[in-house]
Amino acid sequence: MSITYCHASKFGNGAAVAEHFTQAMAAKGITVDVSHVRDADPRHLPRADLYIFSSPGRMGRPIGAARRFLRKVQLPPGTPYALLTTASTPQPDKKTGEMPSEESMARWRRVRPIMTELLDAKGLRKVAEDTVQVTGLKGPLEAGWEEKVDAFADRVAPLTGLHRS
Numbered sequence: 645m646s647i648t649y650c651h652a653s654k655f656g657n658g659a660a661v662a663e664h665f666t667q668a669m670a671a672k673g674i675t676v677d678v679s680h681v682r683d684a685d686p687r688h689l690p691r692a693d694l695y696i697f698s699s700p701g702r703m704g705r706p707i708g709a710a711r712r713f714l715r716k717v718q719l720p721p722g723t724p725y726a727l728l729t730t731a732s733t734p735q736p737d738k739k740t741g742e743m744p745s746e747e748s749m750a751r752w753r754r755v756r757p758i759m760t761e762l763l764d765a766k767g768l769r770k771v772a773e774d775t776v777q778v779t780g781l782k783g784p785l786e787a788g789w790e791e792k793v794d795a796f797a798d799r800v801a802p803l804t805g806l807h808r809s
């Protein structure tokens with residue numbers, strides 16, 4: 645059983661999540677092949693039982709490298725995938741101390757929906773998703789993030805047996 649995991653970490657938080665996830669899955673006997681999107685070929689991804697995609701947010705969207713990568717992904721329709729993104733909480737304005745409007749907060753959280761749109765358009769099948777928060781714009785990861793990733797690993801481990809091609 646195997647998982648191919650592609651992330652677009654810029655500041656290292658998403659890479660740390662991928663690394664922790666890999667260790668958690670190894671303990672369950674499941675191999676995770678992790679790569680940064682810049683090092684992976686979206687048209688020839690390694691064969692796997694499940695694909696995981698991860699991106700940091702950028703002004704309400706997945707970071708550009710992740711969007712370009714996801715647009716090019718070629719996998720058979722029905723292939724199961726999961727999303728495990730990193731995100732920050734919108735911060736109050738530095739000068740006024742005011743929180744962003746509801747509208748910009750909602751836009752800030754569009755990262756996973758956009759990733760889902762891109763992949764569902766190819767007929768891929770989302771089986772799980774979650775987000776690990778970072779506490780500042782660039783990190784570090786929220787307290788207790790390892791437990792959150794462990795819980796995600798527990799959820800997706802049984803799903804790796806569902807797909808055979």
Ligand SMILES: Cc1cc2nc3c(=O)[nH]c(=O)nc-3n(C[C@H](O)[C@H](O)[C@H](O)COP(=O)(O)O)c2cc1C
Nearest residue numbers: 653654655656657658700701702703704730731732
């Ligand atoms: C310019 C900028 C814009 C950002 N926009 C968003 C956003 O729209 N939504 C969000 O959740 N996080 C946003 N973030 C926070 C990133 O999600 C955070 O930097 C990232 O998750 C850290 O992961 P990495 O260390 O793997 O790059 C932004 C960060 C920067 C620097």
